[in-house]
Amino acid sequence: MPTSIPLLRRVVALPSRLPASVRTGYWTRVVPVLALLAALTHIPSFLRPVWSPDEGFLATQARMLADGGVLYDTVVDRKPPLLPWLYEACFAVFGSASLWPLRTLAIVAHLVTAILLASLARGRWGDRAGEAAGALYLLVSIGLSPEDTQAATFEVFMLPAMVAAFRYAERRRWLAAGIAVALCSLTKQTGGAVMLPVLWMLFQDARQRGVRWLPALGKIGFGFALPIALVAVILTKPKGFLFWVVTGSGDYASLGGSLLQMTGRALGNSAILLGAGLGFLLPLGRRLWFAFRHRPLAVAAGAEHGATSDLWIWLLSSVIAVSTGFHFFGHYYLQLIPPLVLLGVGAVSTSAISWRPVAVYSTVAATVFWALALFWPGQRLTHTTEVATTVAEQTTPKDTVLVWGMHPELYWLADRRPASRYLTAGFLTNYSGGKDGQQVGEQYSVSNAWQTFDQELAKNPPEIVVDDSGRAPYQPELIPKIENLLATRYEVVGVNADTVIYRLKR
Structure with a gap:
């Protein structure tokens, strides 16, 4: 105890020993x-x-x-x-x-x-x-x-x-x-x-x-x-x-x-x-x-x-x-x-x-x-969290997931690996905020994106596909490759508002 008192005093006195330019600068x-x-x-x-x-x-x-x-x-x-x-x-x-x-x-x-x-x-x-x-x-x-x-x-x-x-x-x-x-x-x-x-x-x-x-x-x-x-x-x-x-x-x-x-x-x-x-x-x-x-x-x-x-x-x-x-x-x-x-x-x-x-x-x-x-409204976050919870319940950590939409936070919230390097549908359709559908579609994708995307899904098909497109101009009905993929290999296992969850057919 006696040795700690002088040490404490030195610590307390330290600010007073600093240069005035530092203390009052x-x-x-x-x-x-x-x-x-x-x-x-x-x-x-x-x-x-x-x-x-x-x-x-x-x-x-x-x-x-x-x-x-x-x-x-x-x-x-x-x-x-x-x-x-x-x-x-x-x-x-x-x-x-x-x-x-x-x-x-x-x-x-x-x-x-x-x-x-x-x-x-x-x-x-x-x-x-x-x-x-x-x-x-x-x-x-x-x-x-x-x-x-x-x-x-x-x-x-x-x-x-x-x-x-x-x-x-x-x-x-x-x-x-x-x-x-x-x-x-x-x-x-x-x-x-x-x-x-x-x-x-x-x-x-x-x-x-x-x-x-x-x-x-x-x-x-x-x-x-x-x-x-x-x-x-x-x-x-x-x-x-x-x-x-x-x-x-x-x-x-x-x-x-x-x-x-x-x-x-x-x-x-x-x-x-x-x-x-x-x-x-x-x-x-x-x-x-x-x-x-x-x-x-x-x-x-x-x-x-x-x-x-x-x-x-x-x-x-x-x-x-x-x-x-x-x-x-x-x-x-x-x-x-x-x-x-x-x-x-x-x-x-x-x-x-x-x-x-x-x-x-x-x-x-x-x-x-x-x-x-x-007090910012949180309906979108609540919806995304609910969908992510459902995805996590329907899969294991080893499974991959494909989110067909513009909200990649779904992958992070569900803690599941993406099935593709393209985390949003924008890479494959050129969709972004403000697009009205005139330049949105397969033909406007990033160069060679669909070829790479097909190879990724053929090698490791996602266990779950989340269609989060709603009424956007890239919804599956407007993108033949996605429409065909869902129709032939997946079945609906859940719906949350305008989001549809598909599981790979056995």
């Missing part, structure tokens, strides 16, 4: 507050086993990789590999029964993004602007549908590298900026759009300082190419990586769906995000209006203020990224938030507008979205 005060805010705003993410089909796809994909699957060969997706590998690593450490480790890492990703935004704003407009940028980002990061903001998906993990790329470019650290753009692109392809503001800052810096831009461009190019080459050539199969990540998504990303539905989704999600960020977007709009009245040509060029031209280029690149593929899903809009927050913070910081109404509105809006996440 800016980041020592700001980071804990941002960490608490990041955790509070995303508490609802832990209340559901799965929030979106993307989470279900990644979880199922990670299990397949853990069982010996090969990415872009026997395990396929149109996305880059970093997030599937992260899911696989978390499952290896914590088990694959829950997504709580990924949800925790998603909160960390939001926190890192907030800190980087705070650093950018602080460098431009001062300490208070830095605090506001970090806090406002976290508040508006839940300002969309809860299925888009509370899930641990691609956009969330893309944002830290995206903001880091911009921050490195602002500080003329061109090699690091190129590496950050590569990491962003290896999380989701559209993250590479941040290369546009990086290059803009490079050429602006060269023009203003009168220095050569070619060496810096070489550093950006080398930093960007090295991680991608490492992943494409060494860590995956080059041909598979090139096809699935770069060249194989032309039909999926084409304007081939319902124009009315896509327009409605684009305007709807834009309006929701506008409502969530109105606290700082209103001052931004006010400033733009006054600037337009005095300098319309400058505003039309997106350069209303010299210190924010790079932010406008960043926002433009993000708009292009969100529009790519013409799907306009809500989670795509997360890419718009960082530049919008910085532009809004800059507008408030350089005007006579008080921070109080901005903070109050943003807090109230975030509280509404937080409550919405708590």
Whole structure:
């Protein structure tokens, strides 16, 4: 006991021995507050086993990789590999029964993004602007549908590298900026759009300082190419990586769906995000209006203020990224938030507008979205869980299952192996959100997908087939190969709402 008392005293006195810059420094005060805010705003993410089909796809994909699957060969997706590998690593450490480790890492990703935004704003407009940028980002990061903001998906993990790329470019650290753009692109392809503001800052810096831009461009190019080459050539199969990540998504990303539905989704999600960020977007709009009245040509060029031209280029690149593929899903809009927050913070910081109404509105809006996440309807999840339970009861862990639909979380919830590398019907029919059936069918599948699919089912026919298509334009009646498969080899053993469960005939 006597020896433990001095030790306890030394531990208690440890904070007082730290340098004053650490004990009372800016980041020592700001980071804990941002960490608490990041955790509070995303508490609802832990209340559901799965929030979106993307989470279900990644979880199922990670299990397949853990069982010996090969990415872009026997395990396929149109996305880059970093997030599937992260899911696989978390499952290896914590088990694959829950997504709580990924949800925790998603909160960390939001926190890192907030800190980087705070650093950018602080460098431009001062300490208070830095605090506001970090806090406002976290508040508006839940300002969309809860299925888009509370899930641990691609956009969330893309944002830290995206903001880091911009921050490195602002500080003329061109090699690091190129590496950050590569990491962003290896999380989701559209993250590479941040290369546009990086290059803009490079050429602006060269023009203003009168220095050569070619060496810096070489550093950006080398930093960007090295991680991608490492992943494409060494860590995956080059041909598979090139096809699935770069060249194989032309039909999926084409304007081939319902124009009315896509327009409605684009305007709807834009309006929701506008409502969530109105606290700082209103001052931004006010400033733009006054600037337009005095300098319309400058505003039309997106350069209303010299210190924010790079932010406008960043926002433009993000708009292009969100529009790519013409799907306009809500989670795509997360890419718009960082530049919008910085532009809004800059507008408030350089005007006579008080921070109080901005903070109050943003807090109230975030509280509404937080409550919405708590009480978000769960009928679809309940239905999927019931079907997954039935599948688990009808099979053994050695059996394989085929889900003919767009909800791969069924595999993960049932804890059963997929019979095919194609986890959704979209790979075999080109169906995705917004498709109206005009370019959906066997003839629009991924190249050679049906040949591979037939070989997989001939080698190891699934014990259970779940027809989860409902009235979608890829329902079995419209896909002859699936209709024939079910009619000749399977029998109905269960129906749950519009989902039909088939078992292999004996």
